[in-house]
Amino acid sequence: MRFRTLNDIAEICREESLAISELMILEQEKETGQPKEEIVAQMAGYYRIMKEAVRKGLETETKSRSGLVGGDARKVNEYASASEPSVGDWAGKAMAYALSVSEVNASMGRIVATPTAGSCGIIPGVFVSSQERFGWSDEKLVQGLFGAGAIGYVIANNSFISGAEGGCQAEVGSAIGMAAGALVELRGGTPEQAVHAVGLALKNTLGLICDPVAGLVEVPCIVRNGLGAVNALAAADMALAGVRSVIPSDEVIGVMLEIGAKMPSEHRETALGGLAQTPTGRKLTERIKAAKSSGRTSG
């Protein structure tokens, strides 16, 4: 890859008059030796799975493995259709779709990790709702996923994308940054604006810990995906309006690394702290454990 940082991306795109997604496809061709058609076809397959997951979560009764969560996507979707959501109709849709994909994930259904399964709702939530809203083609959205991928590639290699290493800021935070930057490009913003969107978004999730109740990708992960999709829309809007990330986005990624490295292990996916260790979190954990030991024989 010719880029290591978001600044590299903005510079190369400016010099060569490329969109971020176009640069990503070129670099992917070089890295894997695969022709462009194959690479784009693989991504198109991934986008189909994202759309299927959005639909599945809204049409079927999803229940997580523990029985703790499920059905919230449908509630939000119906509310967004029937009433007037305070965040606006389309942000309401984005929120519902993000919840939907995350609920499918929690029920051991099929999803695409973007960048992880814990954060798999945000990009489909933003992409699928924006596609409906603006009447975009599938091809355009597939292209947009390469832009999201380029941003994620930089974050992953300069910081982290797993909750066990860097907390939720690394998962949900990265996904919001990726979705925000990609949406700027999809809506006609410049690569530089897209890069600012990433920094604006990430600043709002710095320090977010990973504290899943009973260690499950359910509470609070699913709700954070729903809210994350709305955050991504907002960060993209700020950047498209011309707001800049005063601290450059690459430096914000550096801060994510600094915070994650200092984060106690209790707050990095071990379920030994945070929401997982609240009185209710502990009670739910006990209940799930009890249900499990009485209900399973294998192993």
Next chain:
Amino acid sequence: MRFKHVFSIIGPVMVGPSSSHTAGAVRIGRVARQLLGRQPEEAEITLYGSFAETYSGHGTDLALVGGLLDFDTDDERIPEAFAEAERLGMRFSIKPGSGTMPHPNFAEITARAGGLEASVQGASIGGGNIEIYSLNGFDTGCSGYYPTLAISHEDRVGVLASITGTLSRSGLNIGFMNLSRKERSGAAMTVVESDRRPGEELLEALRKLPHVERVSVIDVT
């Protein structure tokens, strides 16, 4: 760079609920299975760090067992992996280990079948990506991003040259390569990450080389 390309960020397609604790675990299990080169009859799995704390809720146990059965990350049989293992006659044990490992999501697997044994130590580094730290007790591993050859051989003059010569004649490009030995003139292992999956003919040629004992192909791409 720990993450190599766009599909290590967007992807993999997988069954939930966790890319690191489910999809990455499937891949680590699959590395052990492929290193052994056949369906294991028994497997011992030891979990460390966050894997040990939260494996049950994420289906990490099901995922590792699914990997040992050669399932891919999106295989919808993963939730039923224990039943599948029983059907295929694979016994397994899963236990938490103690001590500090190089990564918070860490697993150790020993698999056996027909008098052969394979062991793997690996970490799940996020987004379904893995890093293998040790193969059959050698301090050498792979990233799982490329089709990988794991070649056990004796530590002798010229073995590496004969391996690379054979690869070169078959037109296989080497991306990354590592040789590790346990002691001078003792057992050694060479790991080659290449740009495409090696064919049967090449594997046969490698197996016939002097001082080469076992050749496995690890492909979880």
